[in-house]
Amino acid sequence: MHSYTLIAPAKINLYLEIIGDRSDNYHELAMILQSIDLADEIELHSISTDTIRVHCNHPLVPTDRSNLAYRAAELMATEFPNTFAKYGGVEITITKRIPVAAGLAGGSTNAAAVLVGINLLWKLGLTQSELEELGATLGSDVPFCVAGGTAIATGRGEQLSPLPSLNNIYIVLGKYKSLEVSTPWAYKSYRQEYSDSYIRDSDNLAIRASAVHSGEMVKAILHQDAKEIAQKLHNDLEKVVLPAYPQVLQLRETFANAGVLGTMMSGSGPSVFALCESQEHAEEVKLQVKTATKNEDLELFVTKAIAHGIQIVS
Numbered sequence: 001m002h003s004y005t006l007i008a009p010a011k012i013n014l015y016l017e018i019i020g021d022r023s024d025n026y027h028e029l030a031m032i033l034q035s036i037d038l039a040d041e042i043e044l045h046s047i048s049t050d051t052i053r054v055h056c057n058h059p060l061v062p063t064d065r066s067n068l069a070y071r072a073a074e075l076m077a078t079e080f081p082n083t084f085a086k087y088g089g090v091e092i093t094i095t096k097r098i099p100v101a102a103g104l105a106g107g108s109t110n111a112a113a114v115l116v117g118i119n120l121l122w123k124l125g126l127t128q129s130e131l132e133e134l135g136a137t138l139g140s141d142v143p144f145c146v147a148g149g150t151a152i153a154t155g156r157g158e159q160l161s162p163l164p165s166l167n168n169i170y171i172v173l174g175k176y177k178s179l180e181v182s183t184p185w186a187y188k189s190y191r192q193e194y195s196d197s198y199i200r201d202s203d204n205l206a207i208r209a210s211a212v213h214s215g216e217m218v219k220a221i222l223h224q225d226a227k228e229i230a231q232k233l234h235n236d237l238e239k240v241v242l243p244a245y246p247q248v249l250q251l252r253e254t255f256a257n258a259g260v261l262g263t264m265m266s267g268s269g270p271s272v273f274a275l276c277e278s279q280e281h282a283e284e285v286k287l288q289v290k291t292a293t294k295n296e297d298l299e300l301f302v303t304k305a306i307a308h309g310i311q312i313v314s
């Protein structure tokens, strides 16, 4: 095959706890990540010139080297120079449906799709864990985007332990189109304000402390209980993003007033998601929030938890 089409799902953070500082300037995290059925489509074509080309239908997404999908292809070309020379270049076409700079891992899932797709295109035969390892060099969320489903993520977010898949969890997601939050800014602000609470004694202590809290979310997931999951939602980055972005706080309150099971910002924001009892309930909440906010800038999606990461369509 000289071309592949892949589906690249977004993620939400059901749980995000910042445990402490790391010597590499990242933060030590305890997270629970969940793939959702809001997804981009990625087409990969082999081309005869030894170049990487990116096209995207979204005006805010760069098509040069700063695109994470471009960097994923470049990484494969550098890691496997002989194969790159044999197969020629690659053309990547991204159809964006995931809101950009939203805390939904849009760029990361595109990069993950390119790794999975090039592995097939160039018949490299890499395993999922080898692809995850390559992905970690591109960004902390990329390994999870390769694996997908429901998982605990520790370290800087790249160390994954799969959890049982969540079924029938319906979600409404809201994002103001004109609002973007920078992930480095969010972590830097957190460090400035909260580094006193960082656990520095030892890795063991850090892991034990986080296990207590994230463990309650793991239990809720094992029970497949949407209400219990909703009660255990947690995101430390809300502490810095909500005060700086009052619109995000307001959206969270609008969801809460619409009678959802629970609501939380995803990742570094500004997306806010809400867990609902059923698809019908999620549709009702979407309509209620749309009516209450009357804001054309607000995009609302009804989505659901899914059990997979990158999928090959053809």
Ligand SMILES: C[C@](O)(CO)[C@H](O)COP(=O)(O)OP(=O)(O)OC[C@H]1O[C@@H](n2ccc(N)nc2=O)[C@H](O)[C@@H]1O
Pocket: 013, 016, 025, 026, 027, 028, 029, 031, 103, 105, 108, 138, 139, 140, 141, 142, 155, 156, 157, 183, 184, 187, 188, 267, 268
């Ligand atoms: C907010 C989340 O999306 C939650 O899943 C992730 O933690 C961020 O994942 P990502 O966008 O893939 O992040 P990266 O590209 O690896 O890092 C972007 C920046 O975020 C900060 N960062 C990220 C991950 C981490 N564990 N600690 C950090 O401090 C660093 O300043 C880094 O320079």
Ligand SMILES: Nc1ncnc2c1ncn2[C@@H]1O[C@H](COP(=O)(O)OP(=O)(O)OP(=O)(O)O)[C@@H](O)[C@H]1O
Pocket: 060, 061, 062, 066, 067, 068, 069, 094, 099, 100, 101, 102, 103, 104, 105, 106, 107, 108, 110, 111, 141, 183, 267, 268, 269
């Ligand atoms: N393939 C891509 N898709 C979207 N944005 C990209 C891509 N490549 C690079 N970018 C740039 O990365 C920035 C962050 O976009 P992205 O949608 O990945 O954020 P995010 O969902 O907040 O990521 P994360 O949740 O992993 O922190 C954007 O401002 C955009 O310019």
